[in-house]
Amino acid sequence: MPRALVTGITGQDGQHLAELLHGEGYEVFGMVKGQNNPRIAGVLEEFPFIEPVSGDLADLSSLVKAVEVAAPDEVYNLGAVSFVAYSFSHAELTADISGLGVLRMLDAVRMVGGATNNPIRFYQASTSEMFGEVREVPQTELTPYHPRSPYGCAKVFGHYITMNYRESYDMFACSGILFNHEGPRRGLEFVTRKITNAVARIKLGLQDELVLGNLDAKRDWGYAGDYVRAMWLMLQHDTPEDFVIATGETHTIREFLDLAFAEVGIDDWSPFVRQDPKFLRPAEVDLLIGDASKAKEKLGWVPEVSFPDLVSMMVTHDLEHEAAKAHLHD
Numbered sequence: 281m282p283r284a285l286v287t288g289i290t291g292q293d294g295q296h297l298a299e300l301l302h303g304e305g306y307e308v309f310g311m312v313k314g315q316n317n318p319r320i321a322g323v324l325e326e327f328p329f330i331e332p333v334s335g336d337l338a339d340l341s342s343l344v345k346a347v348e349v350a351a352p353d354e355v356y357n358l359g360a361v362s363f364v365a366y367s368f369s370h371a372e373l374t375a376d377i378s379g380l381g382v383l384r385m386l387d388a389v390r391m392v393g394g395a396t397n398n399p400i401r402f403y404q405a406s407t408s409e410m411f412g413e414v415r416e417v418p419q420t421e422l423t424p425y426h427p428r429s430p431y432g433c434a435k436v437f438g439h440y441i442t443m444n445y446r447e448s449y450d451m452f453a454c455s456g457i458l459f460n461h462e463g464p465r466r467g468l469e470f471v472t473r474k475i476t477n478a479v480a481r482i483k484l485g486l487q488d489e490l491v492l493g494n495l496d497a498k499r500d501w502g503y504a505g506d507y508v509r510a511m512w513l514m515l516q517h518d519t520p521e522d523f524v525i526a527t528g529e530t531h532t533i534r535e536f537l538d539l540a541f542a543e544v545g546i547d548d549w550s551p552f553v554r555q556d557p558k559f560l561r562p563a564e565v566d567l568l569i570g571d572a573s574k575a576k577e578k579l580g581w582v583p584e585v586s587f588p589d590l591v592s593m594m595v596t597h598d599l600e601h602e603a604a605k606a607h608l609h610d
């Protein structure tokens with residue numbers, strides 16, 4: 281039975297990936313940060329097959345121990361400070377966890393090693409935020425980086441150090457440059473889930489307005505379930521390479537609002553949405569659109585869930601979830 285260690289198991293992607301790996305017959309070890317992590321109990325209730333191991337990306341010795349305990353064939357480094365807006369006010373923490381944390385995880389993998397005939401394979405969660413102020417449209421594996429946030433800067437370091445360890449130590453280490461991916465497990469701080477949750481609550485009469493920042497930014501939004509499949513395929517490939525994972529379509533926040541409100545029968549969302557400068561960022565990423573041709577050609581990966589189906593899936597989930605919560609309080 282193959283063994284995988286996943287950091288960031290309590291996050292959106294960690295949960296999707298754990299589900300996929302379990303389905304593929306893996307023993308799944310999930311790294312859990314903190315002495316009393318508030319999120320892990322819920323995750324273990326939904327995915328009882330996950331074996332929790334303690335570890336923090338700020339602490340190399342804890343990572344070495346986690347790799348020793350899990351003795352993995354594959355490590356997926358998904359743990360990070362991942363919220364771009366938060367990274368501006370917590371720049372040092374972001375650099376430490378999302379940047380140096382990658383170096384620590386690579387060192388832990390290198391120190392523990394794995395059998396010589398079966399070295400540990402390493403996946404790094406790189407991001408389209410590295411492209412930032414984009415130098416070309418669409419963005420590919422060869423597009424230069426110009427990050428626009430402390431998060432983007434930390435991820436550029438994580439990306440290059442993964443490449444450097446691959447080239448220096450002959451490690452099977454690769455990065456997926458994933459564009460935004462969403463779904464019902466997305467954190468409420470991110471714009472898509474903030475919108476679908478508010479739309480559901482407005483429809484149910486539980487909330488009367490939705491306060492947002494920049495509505496004109498464009499994102500290439502896919503479904504998280506499709507994207508974790510690409511992570512796994514990268515580690516099954518015969519050579520370690522970096523891949524862009526994207527849908528090749530871009531949409532504004534306004535278009536997301538159109539579809540989300542239409543899903544509950546509201547055609548004009550303007551009376552419900554207010555803009556507040558407090559949600560604007562010191563520097564914005566205006567346009568992202570990825571070209572995943574390499575992943576299609578070499579991994580056979582293509583996204584399956586369309587943009588309208590993704591919005592519909594999230595609104596439907598949040599309607600059910602919010603209605604169930606409201607009944608509990610009746």
Ligand code: NAP
Nearest residue numbers: 288290291292293336337358359360362405407458460461
């Ligand atoms: P997420 O939901 O925010 O999850 C982040 C995870 O990181 C959580 O499980 C969190 O654990 C963990 N974490 C935070 N600090 C840690 C630390 N010091 N040590 C160990 N773990 C720590 O993020 P996601 O959306 O699943 O994304 C997964 C990865 O892909 C991240 O690296 C993100 O930057 C990257 N990425 C995401 C997207 C996207 O659109 N979702 C796109 C490109 C790249 P606790 O909160 O339980 O402590």
Ligand code: F7E
Nearest residue numbers: 362364407408409459460469470471472492493494497559
């Ligand atoms: O913002 C705008 C905001 O926070 C998207 C992370 O997973 O994807 C994610 O980063 C856009 C931005 O995601 C609000 O200004 C407007 O232009 O949902 P987001 P993100 O910054 O794209 C990348 C690929 C990652 O790697 C990251 O880890 O929406 N926006 N109004 C807003 N955003 C938020 N959060 N809240 C608002 O009220």
